[in-house]
Structures are given as structure tokens and as C-alpha cells.
Amino acid sequence: MSEILGFIGLGIMGRPMALNLLRAGHELQVHARRAASMQPLADAGAQTCASPAEVARRADVIFTMVADTPDVEAVILGEQGVIQGARPGSVIVDMSTISASATRRIAERLGERGVEMLDAPVSGGEAGAIEGKLSIMVGGSQGAFRRVLPLLQVMGQNVVHIGDIGAGQVCKSCNQVVVGATIAGVAEAILLAQASGVDAARVREALLGGFANSRVLEVHGQRMIDDDFKPGFKARLHQKDMRILGEAAAELGLCLPSAAMISQYLNALVGQGLGDLDSAAIAKILQALNGREPSG
């Protein structure tokens, strides 16, 4: 008999992810704070629940996809939280992007009740969620990973078990600093080309053929040349992820200069009301810093 699934958090990411599980033929119990968010799932055949605890009572594997660390803490450890309803032997799979150390603390609390937890943050954005093509970075036990892998593969294409609980969140932070640093470098290259009177499109093309090649140069480089920052991945979400990374760096006592610079750029972007643009719009802040109009 196949396991009953639960899904908590039905926003821009969670809704299409839950719908993909439903369409794959799974029985699904769902909860969201707003009833309106549950409606599309109910219409597609999911059972709605009044609280995270109720989802947990009815389901064997419970996915959570909410905004930030305090939201996960509330949904799992709160008064009507998952922990109040989960049975020993259940697995909680948190797919939100939150603090790795908070994740480990939550997992410990669940462990005391015989409930296992995996952290499984994603990258790939709304488009990846809709198409079931997310990258999923997983932390937790090998056994729990094997148990939920077929379910994660319904939602994602590139599902990797990174290590123990929290390792998925660490990997997500690693992803965000690499993407951010590459965006900053590509933005400087494009600005330098333009300020030198050189066609940035030709430069991008030449660089793609060599050692500077990256997905960021390919996709975000084109966005910068076109001055078209329709997301993609919103700057305010990248800012949030860099805040989580910054908290981890402080906890670990690490000095990460690129990460600091990217955070500052994203602060400026969000502070100027541009947080709903793609995070490649860091290039706009660099342009402004240099008194230049965008190129597009």
C-alpha cells in the first residue's frame, strides 16, 4: 500500500510541487494558512486539513514549503504544529530554504518523538516547480532519503543526497554564494565592455567559449545586455538566502567577502523597491554606483 502524503505551504513554489505529487497518483493531505491557497489543490483531489497537526495525523510523509526559519519552526513545532500530530515512523521533508542550525534543532525535537526529518531545499524557481525540474539538495539519513527519493523525483530532476541533516541547507547556501559572486563578476565585465565602447554581446559570446563559461554568464549575462530583469529568481528571495548564509557565517565565525558584497548589492536592490526583479539586476546597482544608465 502506498504511503499517504501531506503538504504544508501552498504558495508560488509549494502549490505546483503539491500538484505534481497529486498528478503522480498519490493521496495528498494539504494545509495552508489561507483557505484560498488550498482551493486549487482541493479541486484537483487533495484533502484539506485545518492545521499542520491534522496533516501529520493523516499522513506518513509530510512535506513543508514555507517562507523562512520562523515559519518552519511554527509549522513543525508550534501549538498546532506537525509535531503534535506526527506518528513515530513518519518522515518530515522540509523543502523551504532556512537555517541549517535551526534545521538540526528541529530535527532533534522530532527525533525525540521517533519522527525523522530531511532538509531538502530546492533551486530552479517557479518554472522548475511547475515543470517538476527542480534541483533538490538533501540532508538527513540514508534510509529516509531512500524512502522519499521517488517522491522527490516527481518534483525534481537533479536530486542529490549531500550528507547528514542540515547538509541540504548548507549546499543551498553554497549555491547562492556561487551564483551571486558570478552575477557580480559578469555585471562588472559587461559594464567594463560598455564603458570601453565594446559590444557586450560579442564579449559574452566570446567568453562563453572559454574558461569564463557559466550558466550565469549565459542566462543572466543576456538579461543584463537586454536590461530585462523579469524573474527568474527574485532579488528579495536571494537577499533572504544571503541573510541565512550570513547568519551561518557568523555562527561558524567565517569571513566570506564575496558573500558580504553580494548581500550589500541585494540590500540596495531591495531597498530601492526592485526586490521583485531577477537577482541579475545586481547589474543595475553596479550601473547606478557608476552613474550610468542601463544599456537596454
Added chain:
Amino acid sequence: MSEILGFIGLGIMGRPMALNLLRAGHELQVHARRAASMQPLADAGAQTCASPAEVARRADVIFTMVADTPDVEAVILGEQGVIQGARPGSVIVDMSTISASATRRIAERLGERGVEMLDAPVSGGEAGAIEGKLSIMVGGSQGAFRRVLPLLQVMGQNVVHIGDIGAGQVCKSCNQVVVGATIAGVAEAILLAQASGVDAARVREALLGGFANSRVLEVHGQRMIDDDFKPGFKARLHQKDMRILGEAAAELGLCLPSAAMISQYLNALVGQGLGDLDSAAIAKILQALNGREPSG
């Protein structure tokens, strides 16, 4: 009748590049400051010349591949320089990595004598030079580019005409800031993983499957994980290229924060006697900054 070629500067890069031209069946006039540097070319059938001027007198297309801006100025504009021997209608192709603005000044001086110039800096290192697989970024007139393209294709695989004179050098600077910024980001990601007790190799693998994918993550990420910084591209050469970029930024009045950070890392690396390591060894400076031993 095919054109007679000249090649000035027969160091680690110039020697294999000149040998490839010779092996492709071209008549080649060569010059280097040290007679010993000319010997392998003479053994392979090249004619040796006493000065750059003599090369220019005998050749129709003259390649230069020397260390830095003052070297190019000396070799082209000096007392025994190319300009003293070059005939109207000849083309000078400078493949060194030097200042774009100095390049434009040199080209203007040559232009007064009816001699055309292209700037054609390369990336791909010694291995690329030996295998004839360099990336070559070219600035100058369309006509001169078409004339020398078959020759450049003997030395390189990815030959792109970027724009007017100096545009090749601008593109090379763009390449170096993108590569440097990506190295810094990847180094921070790997440090964060290690400091968090997460297997950096698994993180690299997961990130390669998503938006953080880059050649730097693939090649330099592995170097960092192995703590093996055999070049590759030497840090002291990357430092030189970033100095050239820094001069350009100052001339243009540009603030480029990533470029500044990378330059500082490279200063520390070269200053600690590690300039002959691959520039991915920026990761070692980040480790040292954080009081950590390398991982390998």
C-alpha cells in the same frame, strides 16, 4: 604566394604558438631577446633575426607575444622596433595581454606608417598554446581580421572578432574578472561546506547540475577540494591581468568591487611567494584569512 610570417617573443606561450605556425607550413622569421629562446625555432626551420625591426623588414604579418605593456611598446615602437622595419601594408598582430588604451596609441603610431595592427590576446594557457586550442579575442579592422584569421586558427580554436582596435584587450579583461569572481565565490562555497562539516565534493557535484554550473566550479572547484594548485594559469599572471584591468578602470573612472577584491587576493597570494600556483589558489588565502588549514 603565401605571406611571410614573423614572430617576436618566444617564451612559454610564444614558442609553441610559433611552432604551430611553422608546422602548418608557413615561412617564419623569429626574434627573441635571448638567443637560446630562438634555438628550438631555428632547429624546426625558422629564420632567426637580430631585432624586431629585422623581422618586420622580412615579414608581411608579424605576431608579437611578450610579457607586458612596456615590452610591447619596446618591441614595436623602440629603436630596433617593428616600426623601424615594417612596410606599408604589413599587419602587426599583438597577442600579448596589455593595456587597451596603450594598444590604441601604438596602433595609431603604426597607422601613420601605413601599417595596420590587431590586438589578439589569448586564453587557454600553455596547454592551449601547445595544442593549438587557444581562445583568441581580436580587436581591429574587419579586413585585417579576415586576412589573418586562417593564421589565428592555426593557434586557436575559438577565434572571435570583438570590435575595433583594443576590443580584444577589453574582452580579455572581462574574461579575467569573470573567472576571478567565480573563483572567489566557489572558494567561499567550499570553505562554508567544510566549516559546516559537509562533504565539499558532494556539494560541487550537486551545484554542477544547476544554476551555479561553471567551468570554474568544475575545474577549479576540484583543485580546491584536492588542495592541488598545479597550474593551469599562474596566479602572478592573473595578478598582472587584474593590474591591467585596474588601470583601465581608473582611466574610465569605474568602480568594480569584485575586481578590487580579486586583485587583493592575488596580491596576498603572490606576496606570500605562491605566484606560480594556479590562480584557483585564491582559496588558500581565504582559508588562511579564516585560520584554517587546507583541506587536501
